[in-house]
Amino acid sequence: MKYVDEFRNPQLARRLIDQIRSTVSQPWVLMDVCGGQTHSLLRNGIEAALNDCIELVHGPGCPVCVTSTEAIDFAQALARRPGFMLASFGDMLRVPGSRASLLDVRAWHGQQNDDSTCDQVGHVQIVYSPLDAVELARQNPTTQIVFFGVGFETTVPSTALAILHAEKLGLTNFSVLASHVRVLPAMEALMLNPETRVQGFLAAGHVCTITGFEAYRCFAERFQVPVVVAGFEPLDLLQAILVAVEQLEHGLTTVSNCYARSVRMTGNTRALETVERVYEVADKSWRGFGVISGGGYQIRETYRSFDAEKRFGSYRDLPITAPDMCMGADVLSGRIKPPQCSFFGKQCTTDHPLGAPMVSSEGACAAYMRYQTRDSAASVS
Amino acid sequence: MLLAHGEGGRLMRQLLRERIVPILGISAEEDAVSVEIGANELAITTDSFVVSPLFFPGGNIGSLAVYGTVNDLSVAGADPICITLSLIIEEGLPFELFDRVLKSIAEASQECQVSVVAGDTKVVPRGAADKLFITTTGVGRYRAAARLSCHKLQTGDALIVSGPIGQHGIAVLAAREKLNLHPAPHSDSANLSLVCSALHRELGTHLRAMRDATRGGVSAVLHEWSSASGMTMKLDEHQLPVGSTTRGVCELLGLDPLYVANEGTFVAAVEPSALPQAMAVLRSFPVSAKSQVIGTVLTKMSSPVVIERLLGSLQPVDEPSGAPLPRIC
Numbered sequence: 084m085k086y087v088d089e090f091r092n093p094q095l096a097r098r099l100i101d102q103i104r105s106t107v108s109q110p111w112v113l114m115d116v117c118g119g120q121t122h123s124l125l126r127n128g129i130e131a132a133l134n135d136c137i138e139l140v141h142g143p144g145c146p147v148c149v150t151s152t153e154a155i156d157f158a159q160a161l162a163r164r165p166g167f168m169l170a171s172f173g174d175m176l177r178v179p180g181s182r183a184s185l186l187d188v189r190a191w192h193g194q195q196n197d198d199s200t201c202d203q204v205g206h207v208q209i210v211y212s213p214l215d216a217v218e219l220a221r222q223n224p225t226t227q228i229v230f231f232g233v234g235f236e237t238t239v240p241s242t243a244l245a246i247l248h249a250e251k252l253g254l255t256n257f258s259v260l261a262s263h264v265r266v267l268p269a270m271e272a273l274m275l276n277p278e279t280r281v282q283g284f285l286a287a288g289h290v291c292t293i294t295g296f297e298a299y300r301c302f303a304e305r306f307q308v309p310v311v312v313a314g315f316e317p318l319d320l321l322q323a324i325l326v327a328v329e330q331l332e333h334g335l336t337t338v339s340n341c342y343a344r345s346v347r348m349t350g351n352t353r354a355l356e357t358v359e360r361v362y363e364v365a366d367k368s369w370r371g372f373g374v375i376s377g378g379g380y381q382i383r384e385t386y387r388s389f390d391a392e393k394r395f396g397s398y399r400d401l402p403i404t405a406p407d408m409c410m411g412a413d414v415l416s417g418r419i420k421p422p423q424c425s426f427f428g429k430q431c432t433t434d435h436p437l438g439a440p441m442v443s444s445e446g447a448c449a450a451y452m453r454y455q456t457r458d459s460a461a462s463v464s
Numbered sequence: 465m466l467l468a469h470g471e472g473g474r475l476m477r478q479l480l481r482e483r484i485v486p487i488l489g490i491s492a493e494e495d496a497v498s499v500e501i502g503a504n505e506l507a508i509t510t511d512s513f514v515v516s517p518l519f520f521p522g523g524n525i526g527s528l529a530v531y532g533t534v535n536d537l538s539v540a541g542a543d544p545i546c547i548t549l550s551l552i553i554e555e556g557l558p559f560e561l562f563d564r565v566l567k568s569i570a571e572a573s574q575e576c577q578v579s580v581v582a583g584d585t586k587v588v589p590r591g592a593a594d595k596l597f598i599t600t601t602g603v604g605r606y607r608a609a610a611r612l613s614c615h616k617l618q619t620g621d622a623l624i625v626s627g628p629i630g631q632h633g634i635a636v637l638a639a640r641e642k643l644n645l646h647p648a649p650h651s652d653s654a655n656l657s658l659v660c661s662a663l664h665r666e667l668g669t670h671l672r673a674m675r676d677a678t679r680g681g682v683s684a685v686l687h688e689w690s691s692a693s694g695m696t697m698k699l700d701e702h703q704l705p706v707g708s709t710t711r712g713v714c715e716l717l718g719l720d721p722l723y724v725a726n727e728g729t730f731v732a733a734v735e736p737s738a739l740p741q742a743m744a745v746l747r748s749f750p751v752s753a754k755s756q757v758i759g760t761v762l763t764k765m766s767s768p769v770v771i772e773r774l775l776g777s778l779q780p781v782d783e784p785s786g787a788p789l790p791r792i793c
Contacts, residue, residue: 084708091774093775093776096775097775126779127773128774128776128779129775172791186466186467187466190465190466209789211717317775433785434475434785443791444789444791453779453782455780
């Protein structure tokens with residue numbers, strides 16, 4: 084398969100690993116920002132092949148993981164309202180809110196008799212694109228379709244496009260519960276934390292495909308860290324790691340693009356224009372991080388009729404009824420690795436997740452649970 | 465009850481182990497069981513089909529019901545004789561659709577040389593079922609060759625898959641979610657009775673076990689086998705046959721073909737010396753022409769199923785815990 088197989092060549096991968104090994108003089112700490120990269124590093128055994136010479140810590144780039152509990156609870160409440168249907172990406176469904184997941188809500192599960200908002204089975208529909216949700220609204224004119232808009236800069240353009248499309252169709256039964264986040268402010272928040280150990284970044288290739296990487300120049304300069312835009316295939320990641328450690332070894336702190344087949348410096352200008360039209364940058368509550376200044380997007384006043392929060396009540400004052408035991412914030416900020424969490428693999432498993440990082444296909448804990456080489460010491464004959 | 469309880473993975477096995485098996489006192493290890501009637505021993509299986517949409521590229525609920533039942537008997541070491549058919553129909557189902565399903569059942573049963581000997585129809589109010597559900601029972605005669613069982617797996621046995629994996633699940637997903645892919649992915653839904661019978665007769669005791677890799681995919685079969693035999697199933701990622709369409713869809717949506725359902729593909733465990741013979745038999749049938757050795761049975765390690773990845777690292781293959789959900793970006 085083109086663009087896949089050539090970036091998974093085992094011989095080239097081994098050669099890059101040798102190059103990285105011969106380049107490093109000390110155990111540099113690199114952060115892979117995106118959860119997709121974390122999964123690829125673990126699935127392909129790259130982290131295991133390099134863990135004695137560099138330390139890879141995993142960043143906050145898992146859209147499902149950083150979606151606030153309040154937003155998930157509000158989405159569930161909307162799904163349970165008569166005449167409403169919540170449209171969501173599949174990966175969001177298993178994420179626990181303060182007491183249930185959307186999957187539970189859909190199965191009429193986890194309901195509490197003492198809460199009148201919970202006596203309804205929730206209508207939750209998996210969609211593959213925000214435009215599918217617009218189509219649902221068109222086909223079901225008497226149902227309020229709320230699209231749960233989560234994700235980083237990568238998914239914001241398609242949600243913006245869906246709003247513009249719904250406007251064009253004159254739909255009044257389509258809205259977006261916008262919980263979109265921006266990755267750069269989170270990286271800044273990480274670097275401003277005096278405890279951070281991160282010495283270099285592998286930036287999220289898909290986010291940069293939209294945003295470009297111009298903005299990272301100031302970041303690299305301000306915090307004196309190299310930033311290497313990285314893809315998701317094994318060779319993409321190994322190449323990016325090599326470039327990052329070369330910079331560190333030579334005392335350089337510049338921005339490099341190792342995902343040039345997808346990322347341009349200026350990004351996708353049409354996508355950015357679409358986002359700019361519909362959304363504006365806003366402070367955002369991140370699960371485990373708290374409010375990050377400029378950490379997300381909100382729908383502009385012009386499009387308020389498509390803003391589920393403005394139409395159906397805000398979740399910001401919704402009470403959180405269960406304590407969040409998940410140590411996801413420590414994992415997502417690279418302070419600990421998933422196996423260092425005291426709940427990992429014990430109270431918290433993929434079947435009974437305490438938090439989103441154990442659920443999502445981009446969550447770091449799920450990656451360790453799924454790919455950690457428990458048998459790596461055993462020889463294979 | 466969650467949808468995941470019916471997806472062939474960990475929750476389904478838990479449901480069987482904790483509720484169904486203790487309450488009903490039945491065995492739940494093979495796709496068909498042996499029932500003695502006088503001096504005769506019959507293989508019995510039962511299955512329900514609730515696929516949506518009813519028609520999908522490469523098959524429909526009718527042919528699927530016949531093949532699925534026949535395949536369950538075939539992999540368990542029996543040649544199918546007859547099936548029964550129970551239809552639960554939602555009020556409002558167009559007769560035209562109903563006729564097309566019935567014709568497909570007739571054609572598939574003729575192809576598999578099984579007769580439909582009994583049936584039942586129930587019509588339920590709109591909304592009480594999704595268009596059409598089919599429940600079957602299949603009766604078969606055990607072949608004279610040695611009995612197959614996942615308890616017979618031994619260290620060093622070769623694991624074979626009879627064709628490209630994940631096709632059915634992806635075809636149904638694409639049809640149900642209207643993904644508009646070109647070319648549309650096709651289901652592998654097919655009759656496996658001829659190839660299973662030939663393989664069993666040719667290999668005799670050198671064939672340990674067969675299982676069609678339906679819900680939960682190849683991963684679910686290997687987890688069941690590991691749990692029954694107490695051995696570890698080791699796969700080689702490079703050897704897994706995955707068609708380019710399936711692979712493309714899986715790459716896009718973040719799904720792993722190891723967990724995706726098949727309806728005309730089975731896994732076999734074979735004594736290593738009989739491997740060339742097994743491959744020759746398999747490759748002589750169109751339905752298994754692309755069969756492939758995918759791994760080996762090893763003595764027990766801490767993970768029941770492991771896979772060798774790109775750089776030679778060995779990683780656990782988790783048991784499916786529910787329907788795989790597509791990723792966000």
